[in-house]
Amino acid sequence: MSVLPYTFVLLGAILWGTTGTAQTFLPDSAHPFIISAGRSTVGGFSLLIIMILLKKIKFKTWPWKKTLYAAICISLFQLLFFSSVKLTGVAIASVVAIGSAPVFSGLIEWVFLKLRPSRIWGISTAFALIGCIFLFMNKGEITINPVGVMYSLVAGFGFAMFTISSKSLLQKEETIPVVAMTFSVSSILLLPFWFLYDVSWLLNAGNVSIIFYLGLATTSVAYVLYGRGLHKIPSSSALTLSLAEPTTAALLGVFIVGEVLSMTSWIGIILLLGSIVVLTVGSRSNNKVIVEI
Template identity: 75%
Template sequence: MTVLPYIFVLFGAILWGTTGTAQTFLPDSAHPFIISAGRSASGGLFLLIIMVFLKKIKFRSWPWKHTLYAALCISLFQLLFFSSVRLTGVAIASVVAIGSAPVFSGLIEWVFLKMRPTKVWGISTGLAIIGCMFLFITKGEVSINPLGILYSLVAGIIFALYTMTSKYLLQKEEAISIVAMTFSLSALLLTPFYFIFDVSWLKDVGNIGIIFYLGLATTSVAYVLYGWGLRKIPASSALTLSLAEPTTAALLGVIVVGEILSATSWVGIGLLLGSIAILTFGSKSASRPTVKEGEVSV
């Protein structure tokens, strides 16, 4: 098994890790729902225009049902995640949301798809959970808001469902086309929020630049990389690798935003990095049954 798909997922997750930090540069009046809508629109529509121009999308035969599922999942995930960042900070929101996703995915694969987790996945995920606990138990200045934690946990479940739905779609279409269609539909679903919340802050060029960064870098590029990797590896493994996101977010939260993490939190970051290394390189010698076409239905 080549290591390249794991590297793709890893780099995609690192780009995701910059999302929460980028959001902190937006004004307080920037509602998380508008940020989500703008991110989906700038990321999805940009790719959609390119894919339509290249005639890579066949609308008549497109798997609309599962694409709508994926769009609903990613829309809800963004709404919950950005809301959680506002309530409990970049580091904790990222750790809880993405840290819980591989556990939920592994359980879903095991219970519903009868895919028993490998030892490598079990060890790496176990280390990741311990790492998340160390990151969570902080005596620094990171606030822990119960509602924010709840948002993050639900976001973790939804992201696991998004990943499994994408896994099915990747058996049908190319990763770039899937990201284009999924986020364009997400942008459409989130459009009503433009008429509900304040959008005056979008008049600032700097704020628009941040939205475009969120759309192009953390959506277009990141999710395409994630899709390329996800095509070749199990969903639960991809989600464990995505723990590079909270690791990146935690580091950026300290370096850029000024959040303070305790010594135990740094131990947690080390454990997360170790879990990623074990899964990436340990999976080269491990084998696991792949999902047959049509087997996943979310």
């Protein structure tokens, strides 16, 4: 099994890890629901227009039910994740949401799809979860909001469901059309929020540019990379590699935002990176652990 699909997923996760840092440049009046709606709109429709021009989407035969399900899952993930970021900060929101997703995915695959998680996945996920604990044992630096943590946990479940449903969708359609359609439908589902919350902050060109970055880089490009990799590897493995997101978020928090991490947090980063190495190298050297859905 080629290491390329794992690399695609990893690069996508790194791009996701820049989301929190980008948000720090938005004003406090930027509501999480509007950020979610804007991100889906820019990311989805920018790809959709290109795919329509290239005649890559056949609307009559498109798997609408699977797309709607994936769009609902990613919409809920975004709403809950960005709300969690607002309540408990980028670090905790990222690690709880993305850290819990591979666990949920492995359990879902095991219970409902009768696919027992591989030993490599188990070892890698254990490394990652222990790393997450160390990463955010930052005394006095981060305030843990129970409601925010709950939002992140549900967001993690939503992201796991999105990954599994997307994998099923990718078996029928190409990656870029799938991402384009999923996020375009998501933007339609999130449309009502544009009329419920203040959007005056979008009159600022700088704020609009950040939304475009979130839509193009952390949505269009990131999810296309993630989708291409996901098509070739198990959902649980893809989600474990997604733990590169909180690692990236933590590093950017230190070097860009100016957050201070303790020694335990740095140990956590090393463990998270170790989990990625275990999963990538282990899966490449042992083809038996690769089980397609």
